[in-house]
Amino acid sequence: MATKTVESPHITHLSKDKKMLHLLQTVEPYQLKKRKNVCVRLCASIMSQQLSTRVAEVIFKRFLILYEGKEPTPQQIIDTPFDTLRAIGLSNAKVNYVQNVAKYMLEHGVDDKKFSKMGDEEVIEFLTPIKGVGRWTVEMLLMFTLGREDVFAVDDLGIQQAMAKVYKIDLTDKKAMREKMLKISGKWAPYRTYACFYLWKYKDAK
Numbered sequence: 427m428a429t430k431t432v433e434s435p436h437i438t439h440l441s442k443d444k445k446m447l448h449l450l451q452t453v454e455p456y457q458l459k460k461r462k463n464v465c466v467r468l469c470a471s472i473m474s475q476q477l478s479t480r481v482a483e484v485i486f487k488r489f490l491i492l493y494e495g496k497e498p499t500p501q502q503i504i505d506t507p508f509d510t511l512r513a514i515g516l517s518n519a520k521v522n523y524v525q526n527v528a529k530y531m532l533e534h535g536v537d538d539k540k541f542s543k544m545g546d547e548e549v550i551e552f553l554t555p556i557k558g559v560g561r562w563t564v565e566m567l568l569m570f571t572l573g574r575e576d577v578f579a580v581d582d583l584g585i586q587q588a589m590a591k592v593y594k595i596d597l598t599d600k601k602a603m604r605e606k607m608l609k610i611s612g613k614w615a616p617y618r619t620y621a622c623f624y625l626w627k628y629k630d631a632k
Contacts, residue, residue: 436575436617443613445592446621453627458619460573464541465531466497467571468553469524471563473516481515488514503528523558530556546574569619578611578618580604588625591632 434455441447461467473489474482492510493502504525511521530536530553541549549572550564562581568574579585586607590597595606614621 436620439617440614440621440624443610446614446624449592449624449628452631453624456620456623456627458569458573458575461571462538463497464536464538464567464571465500465503465527468527468559468563468567469503471566472520472523472527472558475520475563485515500528500532504532519558523556526557527559541572546577569622574619576616576618577622578608578614579622580607580611582622584626584629585622588629592625592628 434457437450437455441450469489470482470486473485477485489511490497492498492506492514498506506525508521508525511524512518516524544552546568549568550561553559553564553567554561562579565577565579565582568577569579586595586597586603589595589607589610590603593606593610595603597603611618611621
């Protein structure tokens with residue numbers, strides 16, 4: 427007797443959108459994973475800002491080498507000399523931002539368990555007061571570290587470009603573009619993170 431393949435709930439739901447269904451048929455299925463050490467993951471997001479994925483990976487590997495290949499504690503990051511962090515390829519601003527994150531985490535006694543009890547908007551409101559951490563950075567953290575399924579990165583350039591092509595959205599009128607993106611994405615809830623992933627993969631393939 428043949429075994430029936432069980433389709434992931436997010437695929438079943440997103441397939442109701444015919445244009446998204448086309449993307450789902452051309453991209454490998456994706457499953458979100460939760461990762462540990464929010465502090466280090468947030469630092470990695472800051473390091474990757476405005477860099478290609480490959481360059482960001484190189485810099486993050488250099489960062490870990492400073493701590494013998496292990497993920498550092500917030501205190502270890504704070505104790506690392508400014509020039510040492512500059513030497514791995516970080517700008518002056520990014521060094522400050524990374525150390526800001528470590529100080530904030532230490533001062534607020536934050537650990538992964540605390541974040542697991544917070545809602546998406548709570549996490550955004552808690553972390554965006556850190557200088558160098560914007561909403562987009564926290565959205566990436568929600569998606570790829572905390573494994574939240576219903577985050578929509580409306581301000582992400584890749585998402586905007588992909589939706590412009592797939593849904594024929596005019597990018598010149600920013601306000602109208604944003605409103606249309608939010609309206610379309612409403613149909614994807616509660617799996618908007620997955621929709622973002624498939625849109626990114628679509629754009630990367632072009």
